[in-house]
Amino acid sequence: MGATPTSGRRLVIDGTETSDSSDCYVIAEIGHNHQGSVEQAKKFFEEAQNCGANAVKLQKRDNRSLYTREFFDKAYENENSFGPTYGLHREALEFGRDEYVELQAYARELGITFFATAFDFNSADFLAELDMPAYKIASGDLTNIPLLRYVASIGKPVIFSTGGGTLDDVRRAYDTLAEGNDQIAVLQCTAGYPAEWDELDLNVIGRYREDFPNSVVGFSGHDNGIAMAVAAYVLGARIVEKHFTLNRAMRGTDHVFSLEPQGLRKMVRDLRRVRLALGTGIKMVHARELAPAMKMSKKIVAARDLPAGYVLAADDLALKSPGDGMSPYELDAVLGCALRVSLSEDDALSPEVLEEPVPDKEPSGAFSESTGNDV
Numbered sequence: 001m002g003a004t005p006t007s008g009r010r011l012v013i014d015g016t017e018t019s020d021s022s023d024c025y026v027i028a029e030i031g032h033n034h035q036g037s038v039e040q041a042k043k044f045f046e047e048a049q050n051c052g053a054n055a056v057k058l059q060k061r062d063n064r065s066l067y068t069r070e071f072f073d074k075a076y077e078n079e080n081s082f083g084p085t086y087g088l089h090r091e092a093l094e095f096g097r098d099e100y101v102e103l104q105a106y107a108r109e110l111g112i113t114f115f116a117t118a119f120d121f122n123s124a125d126f127l128a129e130l131d132m133p134a135y136k137i138a139s140g141d142l143t144n145i146p147l148l149r150y151v152a153s154i155g156k157p158v159i160f161s162t163g164g165g166t167l168d169d170v171r172r173a174y175d176t177l178a179e180g181n182d183q184i185a186v187l188q189c190t191a192g193y194p195a196e197w198d199e200l201d202l203n204v205i206g207r208y209r210e211d212f213p214n215s216v217v218g219f220s221g222h223d224n225g226i227a228m229a230v231a232a233y234v235l236g237a238r239i240v241e242k243h244f245t246l247n248r249a250m251r252g253t254d255h256v257f258s259l260e261p262q263g264l265r266k267m268v269r270d271l272r273r274v275r276l277a278l279g280t281g282i283k284m285v286h287a288r289e290l291a292p293a294m295k296m297s298k299k300i301v302a303a304r305d306l307p308a309g310y311v312l313a314a315d316d317l318a319l320k321s322p323g324d325g326m327s328p329y330e331l332d333a334v335l336g337c338a339l340r341v342s343l344s345e346d347d348a349l350s351p352e353v354l355e356e357p358v359p360d361k362e363p364s365g366a367f368s369e370s371t372g373n374d375v
Contacts, residue, residue, distance in 0.1 A: 338355040
């Protein structure tokens with residue numbers, strides 16, 4: 001089931017418009033794959049821009065207010081840890097205002113859009129003070145109605161993921177966001193890291209398009225690969241978000257299911273190609289087809305030498321390539337016609353060599369393989 005164009009679907013982020021007729025808006029989700037390093041984050045930004053992504057995205061948390069004290073202080077000592085407790089691990093990966101300002105300036109220099117996910121009220125305020133061009137809501141906050149209402153009230157485009165939720169959860173979240181904001185995009189997402197192929201539920205994209213006819217629909221993919229992004233586009237997704245890394249072997253839990261630069265570059269390439277390949281829905285004959293079509297198609301020719309005045313029957317004719325004469329669909333119309341001139345075997349029929357059909361002449365014979373019907 002392909003996408004049906006709808007003029008009401010339109011999302012504008014940082015001057016880029018996304019709609020049913022546009023290229024896919026590609027978000028390189030960096031999250032905290034930068035490992036707390038601004039210089040490494042800049043490398044991520046640069047590589048994403050080189051790959052053709054429209055935007056790079058980080059995640060912003062106010063860790064002290066976001067987690068319970070018990071959870072913040074929980075021991076977190078493993079190969080992916082950047083701190084002895086979960087809270088300190090998260091703090092080591094968190095950027096503050098100075099880092100965000102520096103990264104904003106670098107993104108502008110590169111010409112790539114930069115925004116972030118707000119995980120809590122303090123983070124939403126933090127991003128608002130920096131005048132972020134858009135906001136992302138993670139799947140974990142699909143039912144966080146107070147946060148959804150607060151972020152929507154900032155007045156910037158909001159993209160929300162729907163992993164781990166029911167359709168009722170998605171509708172409730174959408175209605176909340178849309179109360180005071182008409183720039184809402186909803187992403188089909190499966191909150192598995194990575195998600196299995198049979199958990200992606202890409203046909204939900206069509207469901208979202210029906211339920212939210214005025215909003216851009218997209219796909220946040222946690223799968224290992226790039227093919228499903230193209231499938232999502234064909235189904236009507238016009239935003240694709242994929243986790244991005246410089247090296248899948250880097251330390252951290254998200255790297256293993258993230259795309260490396262080569263993968264992101266290929267995904268962007270394929271998404272651009274598929275928009276062109278889908279066309280307009282109008283069946284066309286392209287200039288590139290003309291020569292091959294003539295070479296492979298057939299025309300009506302004389303099956304043997306025929307004298308002038310001869311009244312044509314089916315077994316007098318054959319269908320042969322190239323197709324630079326009367327088309328086989330005109331065969332029935334020439335039966336019973338008399339020849340104005342004599343024809344040699346393989347001479348092409350044309351209206352100029354034919355008289356009007358002879359009324360009292362019944363075409364005889366049957367068109368068969370022996371007269372050239374091996375087509």
